[in-house]
Amino acid sequence: MPVKPLIRVTEGWKKEENKRFGACVELVLETYNVETGDVKVFCYAPTLEDLPLIRRMCDMVEEVDQHNKSLYSLQQEALQIKPIDKGCY
Numbered sequence: 885m886p887v888k889p890l891i892r893v894t895e896g897w898k899k900e901e902n903k904r905f906g907a908c909v910e911l912v913l914e915t916y917n918v919e920t921g922d923v924k925v926f927c928y929a930p931t932l933e934d935l936p937l938i939r940r941m942c943d944m945v946e947e948v949d950q951h952n953k954s955l956y957s958l959q960q961e962a963l964q965i966k967p968i969d970k971g972c973y
Contacts, residue, residue: 888914896929 889911896908913926930938 886916890914
């Protein structure tokens with residue numbers, strides 16, 4: 885199911901409880917079911933305590949992607965190596 889991430893600033897729903905003016909940042913994830921065409925929306929307004937986890941996740945995504953690119957590059961290089969035609973050792 886494809887996911888489309890969006891960011892929006894909205895009126896916070898816990899402004900009195902959090903002693904804020906009201907605006908908050910939300911991460912919005914829209915999911916689209918290819919088979920039925922249904923769209924579902926999930927909204928997440930992170931707190932300041934959530935930020936270290938979110939930052940670490942972003943760092944990990946970059947790190948894993950770099951490792952994947954390196955491994956893919958090695959795989960492509962290995963596929964280009966011609967075998968030595970001298971029989972088995």
